[in-house]
Amino acid sequence: MDNAELRQYILNFSLDDGPHSNQGYNRVLLQLFGYAGHGKSSFINSCKYIIDDGEKFKEHAEPENIQSKGGKTMIREAYVLTKSITIVDNRGFSATDSFQRAEIYAQLGNFIPIGEKVTWTDNYIAMMNRLEDAELNPNYFDFIVPILIYSADYDLKGTQREELKTFLENCERMTGIFPIIVISKKESGVVKNIKKMFNLMGSKVIIPIENFTMEDHDKTQGKTEKILTIIHKALEEVRSRLREKRNSVDDRVQQKKFLLEYIYNADQEKKEKQWRIEEINRRDEEMRKEKSGSCRIL
Template identity: 45%
Template sequence: MAGPQRPLHEMRDYIRTFSLDTLPHGNQGYQRIVLQLVGHIGFGKSAVINSCKCVLDDREFIMYAEATNAQGAVTLKRTAYELTPTISIVDNRTVMIMKKMEVAEVYAQLGNFRPLNGPMKKNWKFDDYMTTLEDTELNPNYTDLTVPVLVYHSRHLHLDYEQEEIQTFLRECRLMTGFIPIVVITHKESQNTSEVRNQFIAMGAEQVIPVENYTTENRERIWGKDTDILIFLYNALQDVAFYMSYQRDLRRERLEKKKFLLKYMHDVEIEKKVQEALRMAEINRRQKR
């Protein structure tokens, strides 16, 4: 679960020099690995990005990504931060997972149906999705290999209530990307970390990696913190290497992703209309009393 205990410099060098071109089947058309962070606002996604930059660059802490306020602007920018010439890391700054339309937005990002480094809008509606999906076909993204990373706060004590949604999310992420999400648990030093980790493993997560992020308040470099961050990145690349050990068909896989996303959005819209019809029927029933 935690990955190999290799010396820090070996893991860092492996990550820095990792290239899709040198894999047994070559890059197969992929040019970049995108580590897509997903999770509730305030769970430490931006801190994970900053920590990865700090550790991989092997330099003092710098804040590259700033946390998003839960009351933030309607339009935000989905920024990619380059870790190496091959690897970028991205925060899905517009959503908090588990609400179905927000999950649809996550899947759109994971399937490369949302542009990197472009403005993003909150509160998408069904028609918005359909329009933007059509627009993506004008310049489809076949070259990004997206690896989902679920960031979860160890002090969040509602995991039991989210179990069904998270299990579904883990399963559907694999359908959408080919990868079971890596789970990164922030605030490793919390007394809840071990329990949260075990719950995720029980739900089907294969890699659950607790980390303690660097911040402006806690910027002193520590061997244990560096190790956990490097294990996360190293394991992500091991997932990629395994995925790329099979022949891929990028266009067919993109088509399957699009079919999955369209069906998901359609089902959400139908459920929404059914719920609205039931609500109106209940209102009419009460008015007739």
């Protein structure tokens, strides 16, 4: 497809067109994730610029800055691309512990409502209460496609790579779709090495891009094609899944089961870590008392 055909395909996409109709879904939710400041908001602006097809570039989402020690997105914000497709800017993460990762999965499964502030917590009861609140008005209607935004100028360390690999695998467990990888700022890093890293993590769709910005928003064919291709790949994933018989309510139940299990394990991990710290402190105190007693005898 050329760019005009890709754009038309996206604009005309409907969940009702599958062999089993929409199966309970009424929109596609492109869920953006990634480290803070890697360009999720800039990618949204690029998508809006191309799909809306206006002449004037507009910053719908305020761009993040990796040098500012974190992104600016604190609230889950949704941006409508078409009548069937919405893109969501989720809070970016940094170094993550188990509870922060649970919060990320809660965003992924829409257990933190759109428009609500995302606050990292290490409190089991608070997380369970939030989950109960979300279930007062459960959302069974969004077909979720995870998209990871990763900046080419970022150096991912060994332990972070393992954490990210697990995150990608868990995204697939929750949604049935392995995240599409979007490498932003492709001119600022060694894209070949980054693509290899994500290939080793199991990624099949990896697309390097340069986002449109207020300073550089000429609609070149190459930049436009990359943005359209990412959205097209996401929709093809949806079409592929909807060829199978599925049920939106059952999918939501499975996502909830995964999240409940993850929160429980995160709580157990926290308790075990605290127990180890207390045990070390107890032994240190015993050794201190023994040494003190020995000194008195001498």
